[in-house]
Amino acid sequence: MLNQVRACWLPPQLDDQLKRLSNARAPLVRQYSRDDEEVTVVFDVLSPNALSLTCSFLRDRQERVLREKSVYDIAQVLDLAAQRWLDPAYELRRQAIQQIALITGFSAEMVGHSIDLEQKSSRYPHLIQALSSELGDPAYLDSFRPNRHLGGYSRAHGPGLIGAIFSSNIPALPHLEVIRALLVKSACLGRVSRNEPIFLSLYAQTLFEIDPEIASCLAVTYWDHDDQSSEAAFFQGVDHLVAYGGTAQIDRLRATKPAALEATWHGHKMGLAYVTREALTQDNVESLANKISYDFSIFDGHACLCPQVCLVEKDGEVSPMAFAEECARQMRGWAARLPPRRLEVSDASGKYHLRELYLMRESMGEPVRVIDAPGDLSYMVVWEDNQAFAASPGDRFLKVVPVSDVVEAEAYLKPLRGYLQNVALAVPDHDLAVYGELGRKFAALGASRIVPPGIMGTPSMIWHHDGMPCLGRLVRWCDYELLEPEALLNSNPEALLDGLQLGDLQ
Amino acid sequence: MKDEAEFLSEKVADWMNRADGVGPPDSEFGALALDIFQFQFRAIEPYRKLCQRLGKTPDRVDAWQDIPAVSTNAFKHFCLFAGRPERISRTFKSSGTSNAAHCSQSYFSSNGLKLMDIAIERNAARMLFAEGRDSRILALAPSPEYAPASIMAYGMSRLIQKYGLKGSGFLLRAGGMDVGWITAALDDCVAQEVPVSLIGSSFGFVNLFDALKDAGRKFALAPGSRLMHAGGYKGRSREIDPKEFIDLASARLGLPDERIINLLGMTELASQIYDQVSSDKKAVEASHTSTTTRFKKPPPWVRTLLIDPRRAGLDESPFITRANQAGLLRHFDLANVERPLAIQTDDLGEWRLAQENGDALDGRRGGFEVLGRARSAEPRGCSISLEEFYRLQPADARRNGKEGAEC
Numbered sequence: 001m002l003n004q005v006r007a008c009w010l011p012p013q014l015d016d017q018l019k020r021l022s023n024a025r026a027p028l029v030r031q032y033s034r035d036d037e038e039v040t041v042v043f044d045v046l047s048p049n050a051l052s053l054t055c056s057f058l059r060d061r062q063e064r065v066l067r068e069k070s071v072y073d074i075a076q077v078l079d080l081a082a083q084r085w086l087d088p089a090y091e092l093r094r095q096a097i098q099q100i101a102l103i104t105g106f107s108a109e110m111v112g113h114s115i116d117l118e119q120k121s122s123r124y125p126h127l128i129q130a131l132s133s134e135l136g137d138p139a140y141l142d143s144f145r146p147n148r149h150l151g152g153y154s155r156a157h158g159p160g161l162i163g164a165i166f167s168s169n170i171p172a173l174p175h176l177e178v179i180r181a182l183l184v185k186s187a188c189l190g191r192v193s194r195n196e197p198i199f200l201s202l203y204a205q206t207l208f209e210i211d212p213e214i215a216s217c218l219a220v221t222y223w224d225h226d227d228q229s230s231e232a233a234f235f236q237g238v239d240h241l242v243a244y245g246g247t248a249q250i251d252r253l254r255a256t257k258p259a260a261l262e263a264t265w266h267g268h269k270m271g272l273a274y275v276t277r278e279a280l281t282q283d284n285v286e287s288l289a290n291k292i293s294y295d296f297s298i299f300d301g302h303a304c305l306c307p308q309v310c311l312v313e314k315d316g317e318v319s320p321m322a323f324a325e326e327c328a329r330q331m332r333g334w335a336a337r338l339p340p341r342r343l344e345v346s347d348a349s350g351k352y353h354l355r356e357l358y359l360m361r362e363s364m365g366e367p368v369r370v371i372d373a374p375g376d377l378s379y380m381v382v383w384e385d386n387q388a389f390a391a392s393p394g395d396r397f398l399k400v401v402p403v404s405d406v407v408e409a410e411a412y413l414k415p416l417r418g419y420l421q422n423v424a425l426a427v428p429d430h431d432l433a434v435y436g437e438l439g440r441k442f443a444a445l446g447a448s449r450i451v452p453p454g455i456m457g458t459p460s461m462i463w464h465h466d467g468m469p470c471l472g473r474l475v476r477w478c479d480y481e482l483l484e485p486e487a488l489l490n491s492n493p494e495a496l497l498d499g500l501q502l503g504d505l506q
Numbered sequence: 507m508k509d510e511a512e513f514l515s516e517k518v519a520d521w522m523n524r525a526d527g528v529g530p531p532d533s534e535f536g537a538l539a540l541d542i543f544q545f546q547f548r549a550i551e552p553y554r555k556l557c558q559r560l561g562k563t564p565d566r567v568d569a570w571q572d573i574p575a576v577s578t579n580a581f582k583h584f585c586l587f588a589g590r591p592e593r594i595s596r597t598f599k600s601s602g603t604s605n606a607a608h609c610s611q612s613y614f615s616s617n618g619l620k621l622m623d624i625a626i627e628r629n630a631a632r633m634l635f636a637e638g639r640d641s642r643i644l645a646l647a648p649s650p651e652y653a654p655a656s657i658m659a660y661g662m663s664r665l666i667q668k669y670g671l672k673g674s675g676f677l678l679r680a681g682g683m684d685v686g687w688i689t690a691a692l693d694d695c696v697a698q699e700v701p702v703s704l705i706g707s708s709f710g711f712v713n714l715f716d717a718l719k720d721a722g723r724k725f726a727l728a729p730g731s732r733l734m735h736a737g738g739y740k741g742r743s744r745e746i747d748p749k750e751f752i753d754l755a756s757a758r759l760g761l762p763d764e765r766i767i768n769l770l771g772m773t774e775l776a777s778q779i780y781d782q783v784s785s786d787k788k789a790v791e792a793s794h795t796s797t798t799t800r801f802k803k804p805p806p807w808v809r810t811l812l813i814d815p816r817r818a819g820l821d822e823s824p825f826i827t828r829a830n831q832a833g834l835l836r837h838f839d840l841a842n843v844e845r846p847l848a849i850q851t852d853d854l855g856e857w858r859l860a861q862e863n864g865d866a867l868d869g870r871r872g873g874f875e876v877l878g879r880a881r882s883a884e885p886r887g888c889s890i891s892l893e894e895f896y897r898l899q900p901a902d903a904r905r906n907g908k909e910g911a912e913c
Contacts, residue, residue, distance in 0.1 A: 343816060345832050349852045349880035352815035352834075356556075356577040356850070360584065363555035375819020 007197035008044035009204040011216040014057045024050035032103045039102050043222040048233035055237025058187035059160045061217045066185040071141040077211045079124035086119050092202045099198045100171045107339040115172045117458050126461040133462050134472035151483035156475040158184030163238030168196035169302045175203045184474045187217040269304035269421035277316030279426040285318045291454030293330035298457035300341050301394035305422040308392040311403045320402035328372035328381040335378045351377045389415045420446040424453040515621045518840045522628050525806035539570035549588035553846050575836050575850035581610035588844045598657040600773040612773045618844040622776040625841040626664045629805045633780035639730050642671045646706025649676035657773050685717045692725050701730030708735045709743035715754040726760040736769040774849050776841035777808045801858040801873030807840040829860035852880045
């Protein structure tokens with residue numbers, strides 16, 4: 001196996017330019033070890049001057065390359081990249097799985113599965129649909145296009161350069177921001193997380209294999225989060241900041257970024273699962289428990305979209321306790337199919353103490369049952385009656401809480417306000433009335449995505465991530481109005497618009 | 507008539523008074539530990555229930571190492587006291603947590619306090635005042651009057667009463683640290699050539715060193731002076747590593763590094779564990795760090811084991827026996843007659859001093875080093891950690907229906 005890998009990626013032309021700059025970069029070497037395996041990661045840390053040069057370079061490439069390309073051609077390249085990453089034999093994918101598993105502790109199976117989940121939703125139709133959903137028509141990015149709502153033409157421009165700061169909790173996620181940037185024809189400068197620094201550089205190599213021109217609009221770098229001068233040069237050089245991270249990280253970035261720099265924040269979020277009594281029958285308890293258990297297993301519970309708790313309505317055909325017991329069987333199955341991450345002693349400590357405490361609470365007659373908690377700490381299923389909400393410690397901790405109805409659930413979930421993101425909702429098939437009522441409640445609590453159980457981990461490219469139009473908010477519009485607003489009040493505006501004979505403005 | 511707790515406490519006290527060096531052999535420790543376990547199984551209900559749930563009842567436990575350990579977490583939720591609640595004369599609470607409703611509570615009867623006093627005094631006699639020379643003890647901590655729930659303040663007041671020369675006392679008042687007053691107290695010791703024992707919290711000392719630096723003050727404390735610190739930083743001062751602490755203390759107070767020692771104390775334990783500082787050549791070579799080597803050396807009535815939590819629930823042995831391999835500290839404290847004697851902490855530690863075959867010298871012959879608290883790695887990215895979530899909640903949402911444990 002390769003025991004030394006590079007965490008950063010720079011286009012070759014930029015590499016040449018940086019060689020002419022003195023003290024442009026310093027290699028930072030980090031060792032990652034787990035059990036008996038070890039990997040050395042070399043980070044290319046750029047000096048503030050070099051970062052500024054990188055920003056200018058990327059802007060220049062954006063003007064020469066992306067601005068001249070059709071958004072459909074760009075989407076084709078991204079689609080080819082997704083196809084390569086979905087191929088189990090693809091060399092970079094194999095490298096990524098091996099190295100990310102070693103660095104993050106996630107099992108190789110989980111890393112591979114994450115890559116599949118991420119890339120499956122990054123195909124050409126998804127990219128075009130996402131643009132259509134948020135911009136109306138992707139072609140607005142290529143030229144002034146007729147806009148019948150307006151009675152004229154519109155055109156959308158992405159920023160010259162998007163700067164992205166990544167986190168490490170979902171393996172193989174960072175390419176999402178690169179895709180978003182390239183789709184709006186922006187160059188992208190990414191700063192990887194030290195806890196998962198590998199994926200983005202490998203993805204950049206794929207783009208380079210497919211289209212070196214497009215790849216030249218992307219750079220992947222790293223600096224320590226307390227390196228203020230590098231961060232300042234980064235802020236100075238980019239037009240829009242996209243940042244992932246914990247509350248402390250996001251608060252710090254909010255405070256230090258220039259006020260005028262626009263930003264998209266992806267901070268702490270939480271998910272939950274809700275099972276209605278009508279959806280839980282003897283016939284489907286096994287398949288429903290399987291799907292819910294899958295939602296609790298993916299990313300080992302460390303992603304924002306992972307559920308923290310499973311609320312189950314009482315008085316149905318199957319009790320919440322019996323459902324929890326079935327979940328335990330299913331969690332065991334998922335632990336075998338998608339093994340959990342290898343825990344460090346310090347991570348295992350939290351799980352060990354939690355397990356002990358639950359055992360003690362149960363034996364003391366509290367309304368708690370430890371349904372299954374294997375000694376290897378691979379997962380844990382508990383049933384807990386109507387206690388105050390507590391965030392899950394992650395690592396496949398499935399807590400079933402019985403509730404009388406959604407009103408009780410709302411009270412229970414109150415502390416999540418501001419953090420709620422994904423909800424897996426089990427309702428009887430096609431019962432739109434129930435779906436609608438519960439959907440309204442969870443949307444009011446702040447949810448930004450509601451799905452049936454089993455697909456929490458596969459958000460579509462079209463999803464308004466954290467409730468935002470993540471492509472739409474990046475672009476600046478220019479509208480070419482040919483009519484006075486009063487004209488649209490005309491008795492037959494359609495005829496008027498037809499009369500304008502809006503054609504493409506090249 | 508003596509009850510069982512008193513009877514066992516007397517046995518332990520007698521044992522402590524006889525103990526010296528590495529103490530009596532394992533078998534003797536084990537016999538007493540198992541007697542106490544039998545008593546605690548009967549007398550502490552949550553503990554009994556846990557043992558039953560784990561299938562580790564006294565009839566199935568025949569080695570002290572197998573006595574079920576209670577997670578420090580449990581002290582936040584349950585009353586773990588062997589006796590009727592009206593016998594509780596003192597309650598200590600853990601500090602430093604961001605969530606007051608989730609602090610550990612440790613209960614003592616007057617009899618239990620007496621046993622702890624003996625543990626504190628005997629331990630200090632062998633580890634802190636081994637040369638038998640009395641000193642003026644100045645505690646950089648609030649007195650028990652100001653901090654009645656602090657087990658550290660209690661322990662320091664015992665040391666002052668037992669070993670302190672005239673002029674000993676607490677240096678912190680309700681208003682916090684008065685640097686002028688502290689420097690005046692130290693100036694007086696220097697002028698009178700009285701050895702000083704400065705004892706206190708680690709974060710208090712760091713703040714003091716910073717203040718002394720700002721004031722441009724240094725002291726040359728009289729020979730025989732020492733510094734003992736405990737309790738970590740808890741976000742109340744900047745965090746520094748042990749080596750830097752020693753360097754700062756040497757620079758500001760003129761103490762040689764073997765006179766600067768750390769103490770591991772916990773609200774859940776009646777005994778404390780001191781640094782053993784050695785300039786033994788072989789040990790120093792093994793430590794690769796400085797001219798002295800130091801590790802935590804439990805007193806003879808305490809045994810410490812290191813466990814790997816990833817193996818603790820399985821059939822295989824969870825104990826770590828190799829040197830320099832991280833595990834969680836599990837203490838067995840005979841002075842905990844009224845509270846579970848086997849305590850599972852979330853402190854990360856490693857054995858120091860390997861034998862030639864690579865196995866570590868255990869706590870009786872060698873010692874361990876504390877590496878810090880095990881906490882799940884920083885919350886990663888957009889998911890949230892339990893700890894962080896609690897910090898973000900308003901105080902009333904934090905209470906899990908309870909204000910800690912009630913007896």
